[in-house]
Amino acid sequence: MNMNIMKFNGQRLRDALQFRGKKMAELSRETGISRQSLSLYANEENVPPYENVQRIAKNLDFPSEYFLSEDKCTTVTTNTYFRSQAAAKKKEQNAQEKKLEYTAKMYEILLNYVDFPALHLTLPMGIYADADDVVNAEPEEMQEKIEKLTLSLRKAWGIGNAPIENMQFLLESNGIVMTGFRNVDDKIDAFSQKVHVKNGDSVYIVALALGKKPRERLRFDMAHELGHIMMHNWDESNEDLNREEFNAIERQANMFASAFLLPRESFGKMVSPYATNIEFYRSLKKKWGVSMQAMMYRARQLDIISVNQFQYMMRQISQKGWRTHEPGDVPGNLNSTIFQGAIDVLFDGGYLNARELVRAFRDAGIWLNTRDMEDLMGLKPGTLDAGPKILSIKPRIEPK
Known part of the structure; x- marks a missing residue:
């Protein structure tokens, strides 16, 4: 958009409210601007005075330019799969969905500079065409079907039947983009979105809800989202699913995650000797990177233990207070994301600096503050600090 003919963009007001998980009434109450006026601004039936633009921007923590610019990105996002969708508030889901859209837009801009790993999902996908099939x-x-699919995917990715050492790296190296958001409703575990980028290709972006969850839970969340990617119809909106259909799809994604992380043959062989001893699962947890309870569920799924044995073991888990906090739990986090790697390559190679990259984002209409940009891409705080650098390192002088 030509900055000389900037005008207030009503859609941006609606987007910013969604991004922050706010209602128009809250904004009205906190800014002192009438709800009627805000509605007129959002529908572009009235132009706000600049003082009101500033009040709105300050309240929603966006640069004022955000509301005076247009989106120039061509990225198209499709359905978003949420875990625990039935329990989470719709307002919170909408906020995370909007944030993931902006993550996709920044990915599009970075594609101008960096070759990301290609999406490597050559197997038959969408084995369940719609929710009715599930x-x-x-x-x-x-x-x-799920057992065969997970084994085929492991073979295609060259990881055999061994425990997966680094789930995040495995997904990223096969073209699935990972990030993590903080301060997310605790009823949302993870969510993923299919994105059509400007070159006609598609990419999947997976966001984890980061916080106090143990690392084994995050690994399972990643595998769960991979299950959606591999099995489900991304052209069918979750909004159209009833409770039975949603729960069925979630159970199937859990089955996929369990089978992918704990292959039938190798895990089954390892767990069989002491499958009813809950202490044995403590040692297996370190090897497989999966929670004790998930491994017990898998042992039952494979008929290695009976229903009664499984139920007895789960009662023992409850009596020991391990249902929410198992032995060996350590708060999980993501490693450096693919976004961090891409930006480090650009900065270290001298292709761009932080100020130039932020300008490229904003030229495309991505007028977020740098703190939000860093959060959405899972960057280290300060990565996009555009402050001037007045010091440099002298060339090394070798002694004569």
Whole structure:
């Protein structure tokens, strides 16, 4: 947009409210601007005085230019899969969905400078065309399909049947973009979005809700989202799913995660000797990077233990107070994201500096503050600090 003919963009007001998880009434109460006036601004039926633009921008923590610019990105986002969707507030889901859209837009800009790993999902995908297929699938047939799919994907990615050492790296190296958001409603575990970028290709972005969850939980969340990517219809909106359909899809993604992280043959062989001893699962947890309870569930799924044995073991877990905090739990986090790697390459190679990259984002209409940009891309705080650098390192002088 030509900065000489900037005008207030009503859609940006609606987007900013969604981004911050706020309602128009809250903004009205906190800024002193009438709800009617805000509605007129949002519908572009009235132009706000600049003082009101500043009050809105300050309240929503956006640069005032955000509301005076247009989106120039061509990225198109499709359905978003949320874990625990039924329990989370719709307002919170909408906020995270909007944030993920902006993450996709920044990915689009970085594509101008960096070749990200290509998406490597060559197997048949979307094995369940719609929610009805999932709900009506025979359990044994579904389980067998998932077992074969996970083994085929492991083979395609060259990881055999061994424990996965670094789930984040595995996904990123195969073209799935990872990031993590903080301060997310605790009823949301993870969410993913399919994005069509400007060159016609598609990419999947997975966001984890970071906080106090143990690392094993985050690994399972990653595998769960991978299950959605591999099995489900991304053209079918979650908004159209009833409770039964949503729960069926979530169970299937959990089955995929369990089978992918704990392959039937190798895990089954390892767990069998002491499958009813809960202390044995403490040692397996270190090897497989999966929670004790998830491994017990997998042992039951594979008929290594009976229903009664599984239920007895879960009662023991409850009596020991391990249902929410297992032995060995350590708060999990992401390693440096693919965004951090891309930006480090650009900065270290002298192709761009922080100020130039932020300007490239803003030229495309991504007028976020740098703190939000860093959060959405999972960057180290200060990565986009555009302050001037007045010092440099002298060339090393070798002694004569």
